[in-house]
Structure formats: structure tokens, C-alpha cells
Amino acid sequence: MSDENKEVVRRFNIEVIQNGNEAEFQALMSPSFINHSAPQNMPRGPESMWNTFESVLRPALSNLKIVIHDQIAEGDKVTTRKTISGIHSGPLFDIPATGREVTISVIDIVRIEGGRYAEHWGLNTLSNVIAALSKD
Template identity: 75%
Template sequence: MSTDCKEVVRRFNIEVIQNGSETEFHSLMAPHFVNHSAPQGMPNGPESMWHTFQNVLRPALSNLAVTIHDQIAEGDKVTTRKTISGVHTGTLLGVPATGRDVSIGAIDIVRIQDGKYAEHWGVNTLSNVLAALSKD
């Protein structure tokens, strides 16, 4: 089961985050999905994840890529250490394009149920990246 769970998370990272596939997104999200990392007061269902990738990262970063460094699975949970990278060619959370290479480090824990994302917890370095880009 752990190997299957890791493959679900790998598919999400490559097909959804990197490639922007809405079809894969819907096929990999449980209807009762909860994003425990959604900002307070914001939606925490599937739409919270799609919004982050399609409306925040994708318009701001060209050549978007996900590099998975480590995955550890136990039971129905997968922890992934990854880097989301691209070129800052659009406005990113209010910071105008700089043309600089951007790398956002992230560590996620995802609970998989019936081959789909059921819950997500995560931390990332986006605030550090924004602070560095704002210094230009």
C-alpha cells in the first residue's frame, strides 16, 4: 500500500502541479478532501489546492517544475520533500515579475484514501522567496 500511496502523490506533483492537468486533479482528489494548510479564513477543500497552483503559482512562474527529493510512506500517509521551481515571469502574490529563477522548498504530508488525496498538511519556503524577490 505504501508504494501505491507514493505513486498517487508523485502523480499529483507531476501531473497537477507541474503539468497543470485539471483532469488529473479531479481524478486524484477525494470529495471530502481537507487542506489543513489552507490560510485561516480561506476554503480548505479541493478548490484550495487548485487555486494555489492555477491562480497563484502557474501565472507567476514559467517553466514550472517539481523535483521530488524524498518520499517516505507509512500506512496511508506519504511525506514528500520537494522543490517547486520556475522563472518569475508574472506577478507572484503582489510581487511583480523579476525574471529570476525561483525555488520553493516544501514538505507535505498527504493522507491517501481509496487512491485519492483525503488530507494535506504542509510547510514551504514561499514567504522567504517573496521576501527575497521584493528586495529587487
């Protein structure tokens, strides 16, 4: 089961985050999904994840690439250490494009149920990237 769960998370990272494949997003996301890392007073369901990728990251970063460095699976949870990188070629929140390469470090824990994302917890360095871009 651990290897199958790791593959679900790998597929989500490459097909959904990196490639923007909405059909894969729908296939891999449970309708009852809960994003425990969503900002306060924001939606916590599947739309919270899709919005992060399609409204924030993908418009801001061209040549978006995911590199998975480590994955550990135990029971129904998979922990992944990865980087998301790309060229800052569009607005990122209030920051106009700088043309700089950016890298966001991420550690995620995903609970898999029936081959789909059921819950997500995560930490990332996006705030550090925004702070660095703001100094330009």
C-alpha cells in the same frame, strides 16, 4: 500499499502541479478533501489546492518544475520533500515579474484514501521567496 500511495503523490505533483492537468486533479482529489495548511479564513477543500496552483503559482512561474527528493510512506500517509522551481515571469501576489529563477522548498504530508488525496499538511518556503523578490 505504500508504493501505490507514493505513486499517487508523485502523479499529483507531476501531472497536477507541474503540468496543470485539471482532469488528473479531479481524478486524484477526494471531494471530502481537507487542506489543513490553507490560510486562516480561506477554503480548505479541493478548491484551495487548485487555486494555489492555478491562480498563484502557475501564472507567476514559467517553466514550472517539481523535483521530488524524498518520499516516506507509512500506513495511509506519504511525506514528500520536494522543490518547486521556475522563472518568475508573472505577478506573484503584489510582486511584478523579475525574470529571476525561484525555488520553493516544500515538505508535505498527504493522507491517501482509496487512491485519492484525503488530507494535506505542508510547510514551504514561499514566504522566504516573496521576501527575497520584494527586495529587488
